Amino acid sequence: xxxxxxxxxxxxxxxxxxxxxxxxxxxxxxxxxxxxxxxxxxxxxxxxxxxxxxxxxxxxxxxxxxxxxxxxxxxxxxxxxxxxxxxxxxxxxxxxxxxxxxxxxxxxxxxxxxxxxxxxxxxxxxxxxxxxxxxxxxxxxxxxxxxxxxxxxxxxxxxxxxxxxxxxxxxxxxxxxxxxxxxxxxxxxxxxxxxxxxxxxxxxxxxxxxxxxxxxxxxxxxxxxxxxxxxxxxxxxxxxxxxxxxxxxxxxxxxxxxxxxxxxxxxxxxxxxxxxxxxxxxxxxxxxxxxxxxxx
Numbered sequence: 441x442x443x444x445x446x447x448x449x450x451x452x453x454x455x456x457x458x459x460x461x462x463x464x465x466x467x468x469x470x471x472x473x474x475x476x477x478x479x480x481x482x483x484x485x486x487x488x489x490x491x492x493x494x495x496x497x498x499x500x501x502x503x504x505x506x507x508x509x510x511x512x513x514x515x516x517x518x519x520x521x522x523x524x525x526x527x528x529x530x531x532x533x534x535x536x537x538x539x540x541x542x543x544x545x546x547x548x549x550x551x552x553x554x555x556x557x558x559x560x561x562x563x564x565x566x567x568x569x570x571x572x573x574x575x576x577x578x579x580x581x582x583x584x585x586x587x588x589x590x591x592x593x594x595x596x597x598x599x600x601x602x603x604x605x606x607x608x609x610x611x612x613x614x615x616x617x618x619x620x621x622x623x624x625x626x627x628x629x630x631x632x633x634x635x636x637x638x639x640x641x642x643x644x645x646x647x648x649x650x651x652x653x654x655x656x657x658x659x660x661x662x663x664x665x666x667x668x669x670x671x672x673x674x675x676x677x678x679x680x681x682x683x684x685x686x687x688x689x690x691x692x693x694x695x696x697x698x699x700x701x702x703x704x705x706x707x708x709x710x711x712x713x714x715x716x717x718x719x720x721x722x723x724x725x726x727x728x729x730x731x732x733x734x735x736x
Contacts, residue, residue, distance in 0.1 A: 471713060475491070477489065496710075497714065506688050509687060517662075517666055521606045521613055526655070530643075550615075557607070558672070561675075565590055597685070619654075620651040620653075621647070652734045653734055663719070669690065670690040670694065673686050
């Protein structure tokens, strides 16, 4: 018995080493850096320890702008992408012919390079001296004036970013929910049809409870993914997100480390710890809510 126990730990050893070296140690290191005031990465020196880095970050208008953008992106894209994915999955599940073909088509955006998708979105939405963009042509067709969705007003840029984010994450969610729907025991549906149960009641009393663990998984990962958004904004608005007013928390951390205003690892560490605290808090809230609404 003892031999088997040590054998099991031996199997886990590579994974444990990987987690300690690349997850736990960097997290502790960032936490320490966040309290070191005036840290210089070249000389490995600092002149004090305290809360100054956090106070600076929390009063930095660029960080507050990034927090606002990130929260708006999370609040809009997570519910929309999950709802659309559930609707599409239900439609795909009801198809009998060419079902695999439609599933493949819906999954294609997930394996497409995000920057390539961003270029396509710029063609669709960007207003230039030579082209109005496809979306503006559609707006003009119904009598509305053109809008510069890439360099124009804030609401227009946020709209494009939300649409882009939903488009990017939708295929993965469709794949997960389609698999979840396929795993539901058909005996439940057959019994409900014998009793003459309406389609809506079947959906709310059988389908949703049976796939609720997968929905909860997508919501949790959706929140985490949306809070880590950065590539999406860069693909649409370029690397100078502060100038565009579309920076995110992760973008702010990157700028503090490597951007035009870079060279401030202590500020970047403080912002990263704040992001970690936000994601952890929302995840805990979701876990508490799931106890009443998720059926395992």
